[in-house]
Structure formats: C-alpha cells, structure tokens
Amino acid sequence: QEQLQESGPGLVKPSETLSLTCTVSGASLGSYYWIWIRQFPGKGLEWIGHINYSGTTDYNPSLKTRVAISVDTSKNQIGLSLRSVTAADTAVYYCTREFGRGNWFDPWGQGTLVTVSS
Amino acid sequence: DIQMTQSPSSVSASVGDRVTITCRASQAIATWLAWYQQKPGKAPKLLIFAASRLQSGVPSRFSGSGSGTTFTLTISSLQPDDFATYYCQQANNFPITFGQGTRLDMK
Numbered sequence A: 001q002e003q004l005q006e007s008g009p010g011l012v013k014p015s016e017t018l019s020l021t022c023t024v025s026g027a028s029l030g031s032y033y034w035i036w037i038r039q040f041p042g043k044g045l046e047w048i049g050h051i052n053y054s055g056t057t058d059y060n061p062s063l064k065t066r067v068a069i070s071v072d073t074s075k076n077q078i079g080l081s082l083r084s085v086t087a088a089d090t091a092v093y094y095c096t097r098e099f100g101r102g103n104w105f106d107p108w109g110q111g112t113l114v115t116v117s118s
Numbered sequence B: 001d002i003q004m005t006q007s008p009s010s011v012s013a014s015v016g017d018r019v020t021i022t023c024r025a026s027q028a029i030a031t032w033l034a035w036y037q038q039k040p041g042k043a044p045k046l047l048i049f050a051a052s053r054l055q056s057g058v059p060s061r062f063s064g065s066g067s068g069t070t071f072t073l074t075i076s077s078l079q080p081d082d083f084a085t086y087y088c089q090q091a092n093n094f095p096i097t098f099g100q101g102t103r104l105d106m107k
Helices: none
Strands: A002-006 A018-025 A033-039 A045-052 A057-061 A067-072 A077-082 A091-099 A106-110 A111-117 B006-008 B010-013 B019-025 B033-038 B043-050 B062-067 B070-075 B085-089 B102-106
Touching: A002 A091, A002 A106, A018 A111, A018 B070, A033 A067, A033 A077, A033 A106, A033 B070, A045 A067, A045 A091, A077 A091, A106 B033, A106 B043, A111 B085, B006 B085, B010 B019, B019 B033, B019 B085, B019 B102, B033 B062, B043 B062, B070 B085
Parallel strands: B010 B102
Antiparallel strands: A002 A018, A018 A077, A033 A045, A033 A091, A045 A057, A067 A077, A091 A106, A091 A111, B006 B019, B019 B070, B033 B043, B033 B085, B062 B070, B085 B102
C-alpha cells in the first residue's frame, strides 16, 4: 500500500530555512509528479509546487523566490526547502502525488505542522 | 491566478438530507475541477475529479457536475460520516488553487 510520510522540524525561527522531507513507501517515484501543499491555520490550502522523478519543477509564483523542491530517487524521497520564513509560513505541510494525468492529488501524507516563531 | 469561490461557507444539515455545494471559478476551466473532503486532523481526501468522475472507493451518494465556471458537489442522502469540510480545486492552470472550503455540520 502506497504511503507518504512528511518529516522535519516542527519549529523554525523567523528568517531561517524550513526543510521538510517526504518519504514514499509502496511506490516508485517514477512516472508521477509529487506535490507539496500547505494548509494555514485558518484552513486555506495553498499549492506550493511539484516535481517529477527527473527533477522538473513548477512553483507557485507567490513563493518562487524562496522555495525549492528536490527529489532523491535512491531514497524515494521528496524534499521541500523554504527560505527566509516568517510567521505567515506557519502551516501544516502536506506531500501528495498526482493522480492520473490531471493535477488531482491522491494519496496524501498525514501532514506535518511547522510553526515559525522565535 | 484563478480564484475559486465556494458557497455556502458553511451549511447545517441532517442525516438523510440532500446537500449541494457550489464552486465558481474566476475564469473558465472546462472540467478541470476536483472535490476533496477533509476531516479534523486529517489530510484532504479526493472524492471527485474531472468535475464528475468518482474516485475509487467513494460512495455513489456523492456526485459532481458542471463545466466552465460553475460546478456543484451533491450528496444525495447525507450519512453521519459525511460531516466534514469540502474543498474544490482547479487543475486548469498553474498555480493550482483551491476554494476556501465549505463546512458541513450537523443540524
């Protein structure tokens, strides 16, 4: 059964870099796009960006200057890096996979809460 | 960016009721629309994609319709497990965007 698991620090200081990892089990990274999405405390959802197994990426323009998504096929992992964080980056961060070929998302990881605070 | 607007923002209903949620896109997106269900503390769950196609394992009481700019999610006969928050999502353009959510709670 395919599973996605996010991991990383739950607390990041303002101006520092948020780094998360999504470990995929039960499936290969090949042939899919892998996505990071975040959900703010007020419950709004924001698409951060995606990457495929060969490293092709697209990012949300609102984050493009601060974000990088990476792929490690040897470890079956997807990475997220968000630089110069502020309190506005406090959110639950989810990784998910493209379902079919339509930019729909399934399955999802359980999510990890990242709080930006000094 | 394409703005997605859901209505209502919240709705109260009873088991057995028929419930309809509407999602409107700020520009035409053909049928590039998905619906998700989210319960507290859980990740969103894909219910419907391509506006009307039911994801495997999703009960048939859920249905979706629409194209262009106006879409609906209908639950034909509400069950206790359906009380949750529902989000629409457009997949026509990057960046992908979501509606603000509709909370469905028990009357």
